[in-house]
Amino acid sequence: MRRLFARLPGPLPVRVLIVFVALAAALVAFFFLFEWAGDLLDSGGVVGPGQ
Amino acid sequence: MTRTLKATGWIMIGLGVLILVFLGYQLVGTNFLTARSQDLAQQTIEDHFVAAQEEIEVVDTLPPPTVEPGTPEGPLPEDEPPVVHYSEPIPEAGLAFGVMTIPRIDTELVLFEGVDRATLKKGPGHMPWTALPGQPGNAVVSGHRTTYGAPFFDLDLLEPGDEISVETALGIHTYVVRDALIVAPTAVEVTDPKRGAWLTLTTCNPKFSARERLIISAELVDGPNFAYALAEKEFVPADAS
Numbered sequence: 001m002r003r004l005f006a007r008l009p010g011p012l013p014v015r016v017l018i019v020f021v022a023l024a025a026a027l028v029a030f031f032f033l034f035e036w037a038g039d040l041l042d043s044g045g046v047v048g049p050g051q
Numbered sequence: 052m053t054r055t056l057k058a059t060g061w062i063m064i065g066l067g068v069l070i071l072v073f074l075g076y077q078l079v080g081t082n083f084l085t086a087r088s089q090d091l092a093q094q095t096i097e098d099h100f101v102a103a104q105e106e107i108e109v110v111d112t113l114p115p116p117t118v119e120p121g122t123p124e125g126p127l128p129e130d131e132p133p134v135v136h137y138s139e140p141i142p143e144a145g146l147a148f149g150v151m152t153i154p155r156i157d158t159e160l161v162l163f164e165g166v167d168r169a170t171l172k173k174g175p176g177h178m179p180w181t182a183l184p185g186q187p188g189n190a191v192v193s194g195h196r197t198t199y200g201a202p203f204f205d206l207d208l209l210e211p212g213d214e215i216s217v218e219t220a221l222g223i224h225t226y227v228v229r230d231a232l233i234v235a236p237t238a239v240e241v242t243d244p245k246r247g248a249w250l251t252l253t254t255c256n257p258k259f260s261a262r263e264r265l266i267i268s269a270e271l272v273d274g275p276n277f278a279y280a281l282a283e284k285e286f287v288p289a290d291a292s
Contacts, residue, residue: 037077044199047236047264
């Protein structure tokens with residue numbers, strides 16, 4: 001982890017910002033993955049052409 | 052080689068944890084979100100009823116039905132007054148508008164207007180393009196089967212003859228289950244309008260899968276619009292040949 005952090009470009013504040021943005025993106029991706037996978041378990045029971 | 056194996060092991064452990072977190076969130080965590088929404092809605096539903104009751108209107112009248120429900124066939128007295136169709140205001144999207152009780156599965160649920168993802172997280176939702184519960188036509192209500200409070204988890208236990216009641220601003224509407232069927236998720240015909248007044252409940256089937264839909268079809272047997280729905284079912288306009 002430390003080695004990965006050290007390999008990031010730019011000064012320390014920029015690297016911290018990169019990590020912060022990457023974590024936020026991972027969280028959003030995680031959320032959408034959960035929502036998508038949740039629809040496989042139970043989509044809400046709606047009947048219609050898009051289901 | 053050892054390093055690759057070690058990395059693969061960690062990735063597998065990570066994926067396993069991810070799947071466990073996912074299942075825990077879906078099957079347990081989401082229940083808390085829905086329970087909170089239901090509790091909040093229970094507290095405000097009475098206010099909705101009071102506000103909506105001021106907008107209840109008589110929108111139509113019909114000659115009374117010729118057959119009294121539940122009795123042997125026979126004409127009613129000729130001086131019977133016409134039956135009345137009461138309407139209530141269409142609820143705003145996402146808001147609570149009624150309470151559904153299903154005694155057979157010991158369930159009481161606040162109903163919300165809409166079947167979008169956000170609304171169904173709060174509880175069962177009414178398809179806005181169908182009749183409202185208690186109104187003539189086919190009122191369709193959809194709900195989650197296994198996640199977000201699993202409001203329709205035991206819907207498969209309902210049998211013909213079981214009662215479902217829905218309280219709205221207009222009053223209490225009592226339905227009786229007539230049919231249960233399993234259809235494809237695209238079987239939009241189950242939402243088609245029908246003569247009389249019907250309540251159609253839809254949910255995922257089987258449990259823990261969205262592969263099919265379980266449909267419960269119930270007919271109105273009591274409530275403010277019952278006589279009108281019955282009259283409408285058998286009414287033939289004078290100019291019809």
